[in-house]
Amino acid sequence: MATGRTHRPATRSRGIPEATVARLPLYLRALTALSERSVPTVSSEELASAAGVNSAKLRKDFSYLGSYGTRGVGYDVEYLVYQISRELGLTQDWPVVIVGIGNLGAALANYGGFASRGFRVAALIDADPAMAGTPVAGIPVQHADELEQIVGDNGVSIGVISTPAGAAQQVCDRLVAAGVTSILNFAPTVLSVPDGVDVRKVDLSIELQILAFHEQRKSGDETAESSPDPAAPPVRSAAGSRKGPDGDMPAVMPA
Amino acid sequence: MATGRTHRPATRSRGIPEATVARLPLYLRALTALSERSVPTVSSEELASAAGVNSAKLRKDFSYLGSYGTRGVGYDVEYLVYQISRELGLTQDWPVVIVGIGNLGAALANYGGFASRGFRVAALIDADPAMAGTPVAGIPVQHADELEQIVGDNGVSIGVISTPAGAAQQVCDRLVAAGVTSILNFAPTVLSVPDGVDVRKVDLSIELQILAFHEQRKSGDETAESSPDPAAPPVRSAAGSRKGPDGDMPAVMPA
DNA sequence: ATGCCTTTGTGAACACGTGCACAAAGATTG
DNA sequence: CAATCTTTGTGCACGTGTTCACAAAGGCAT
CATH class of the missing domain: 1.10.10.10 (Winged helix-like DNA-binding domain superfamily/Winged helix DNA-binding domain)
Structure with a gap:
């Protein structure tokens, strides 16, 4: 629900x-x-x-x-x-943790826009033990085991999730349990959180898909053809009631 | 305008x-x-x-x-x-270029979510000559001088800007002039584009600020105090009609 | 002082997005 | 084949957001 x-x-x-x-x-x-x-x-x-x-x-x-x-x-x-x-509440100091220090996490850690406002990167956290200690943007990465400790000690109420999609919900749960009440989620997943916790989502691929929609429309207006129903009458797709993961449905259907 | x-x-x-x-x-x-x-x-x-x-x-x-x-x-x-x-137009192939291969650009190039949909990274472009040739996510970075050529040759209509804010408008102009009609902008700037060109903006720091607003409200409800006008009657701030860039206005005003 | 000119602040109309609640459509069972 | 049950598709009412247009407010010149 x-x-x-x-x-x-x-x-x-x-x-x-x-x-x-x-x-x-x-x-x-x-x-x-x-x-x-x-x-x-x-x-x-x-x-x-x-x-x-x-x-x-x-x-x-x-x-x-x-x-x-x-x-x-x-x-x-x-x-x-x-x-x-x-x-906006920027006259106070907001310690944030970034969880998941991959390419994106590193980019975020280096992003100047955070520090320039009231935000302070309190810690970088990653599940990979090999990363522990490695400095990123001048801040040593800490292991995920210490997540609760870090959040508690620093009074962190804002967390940034830049892990792979698979780990996001689990990280989210731990952050929330540790006391985080606002989450900025970069992982392509819908996070489920209790009431009182705010989640904002930034999804790179969704933005591109929205652009593609409008882009298609622009060029589509000239070739004109896609309006009513090119080749897909709303028959129930009896093509197969049980399909393999790779979908026999044509993945590319050139005009 | x-x-x-x-x-x-x-x-x-x-x-x-x-x-x-x-x-x-x-x-x-x-x-x-x-x-x-x-x-x-x-x-x-x-x-x-x-x-x-x-x-x-x-x-x-x-x-x-x-x-x-x-x-x-x-x-x-x-x-x-x-x-x-x-x-959404994902049944066709959308070549995209990513301009500005810093931390964020590299993260984007590596982001799997692009390729999995109809998007194909046609080229990575950076202004730093030292980066030219360096492979990022398996794709060699090309110099900005070749931007127009790349866009033209590949029929690129979608461009991603992950440059610093200062370079964004210029890159945008060149992309548009070269034929790009959809832009995904990660630089913290308002881009000005001609009619017919779509711009979507992803701004990491704005999202954090929105979270901070709600976060402040959460804790503010308890301490209660910020509602009417703590210490700022709407007098015209005669504090000084000409202020230095660093603003004498208190940058931090603890409760 | 008085009148003019600029720009704010906002009432009111309109457009857009959301959610309820239910009739119509189809599957399924006896 | 008829009754029942599930789930879609949508009319309608409501809330939110946007835009227009203008009166009120204040500065400035004469």
């Missing part, structure tokens, strides 16, 4: 819509760039275009945080940076 | 809602797993829980594709795998 409660429920935490929360980091990034260029104020129009959104949407988003703008002028960049940071 | 048209317009391509398209890969993965276990049919309830969604939603999603189920029985796994694959 409760398999993979990935979505936030309709909680609408303190009145800030989920969609708005998802855009705040975007605004924050744009604002930080402005701040570094010592730009004192910015209008909703300018900031919106820098963040790649509609200006009305941006103003409405900010209105959920409060009235932080000055009519006729715009928003004070530094002040807004601070307000958004505070709202 | 037109900066970063990341969102699909209200196109609603051929009647399939965007939200549904985004879930199809999820269903496909669950179905593939069932197929490998030689499960012949599956009910909407079972499949939904495997994919971590509501069963009504799943049925509605499938209804956009056609009537591919059998009432009283469920869906033929193999048949559905084929239909979804076809709908």
Whole structure:
């Protein structure tokens, strides 16, 4: 049943819509760039275009945080940076652990975007004993046996899973049992977690598949043909009620 | 203007809602797993829980594709795998190039999830001449000078950008000029592209920030205090109309 | 001071996505 | 063949998100 409660429920935490929360980091990034260029104020129009959104949407988003703008002028960049940071909880230190130090895990450990915000990589964890001690991004990898200890000692509440799919659920369970309540999952699996634990999923191959869909449509519009039912009437596929894993169904069906 | 048209317009391509398209890969993965276990049919309830969604939603999603189920029985796994694959355009071969072979680019090149679907890594491209020739994931890295040539020769329409943020827009422009019409962007920047080009963004640090927001709320509910306005009345921050890049605004403000 | 000009903040309409609940369709059993 | 049972497909109501359009607010010039 409760398999993979990935979505936030309709909680609408303190009145800030989920969609708005998802855009705040975007605004924050744009604002930080402005701040570094010592730009004192910015209008909703300018900031919106820098963040790649509609200006009305941006103003409405900010209105959920409060009235932080000055009519006729715009928003004070530094002040807004601070307000958004505070709202997102970035004014505090978030120790995170990364579990699964393969190619992706190493990439994450090296990713500068983490440290620059309030995030601190507290530990890198891998199940391979041979990796223990090896420094990645300047941090020695620790063995999975110590997971609970590490989470407990460092007060880690956010975990990143970059293990193979097969290990993800088990790692997730251990993280949750150790006290982690937010998980960022890079493994291509649906994680099942108890209530109160948040899971966000980043799936590289899914993004590509979505792109492929739109890409197909673009070229498909010219050749035109795929609209009604090329060669697949909705007959129950009597092709075989029990098929081998490799599927006799054609894997490639050129136009 | 037109900066970063990341969102699909209200196109609603051929009647399939965007939200549904985004879930199809999820269903496909669950179905593939069932197929490998030689499960012949599956009910909407079972499949939904495997994919971590509501069963009504799943049925509605499938209804956009056609009537591919059998009432009283469920869906033929193999048949559905084929239909979804076809709908997503995975029955054809999609050559992709990955630009920026740092930690992340290497991780992507090694990621099995690409090849397993219709995606084929046609080339790895990096700006560092020292990397040219070095094989990553069995594919020799090529220099950025050859980008246009590679895209043209291989008919690449999907590009993956895993460069540093500073190089992303330039790489994007060159990819688009060379004929790429779909881009998966891992660089933390808003890309600006002409109409007709799709951009999807994967941003590791944004996901973490969203988690931090919810995490803060969880613990914040207990300490309670952050609700109205701790210490920041909406006075125009006269703290200084021109601030240095490092911001005098407190970067950390403990409760 | 007064009036003009810019830009915010938001009410209201609209579009989109979700979930319930149930009728219709088909399998299956006696 | 009829009755029953399962499961799909979908009409409908509701909640969420987006966009428009404009009044209110404030700066600035005269």
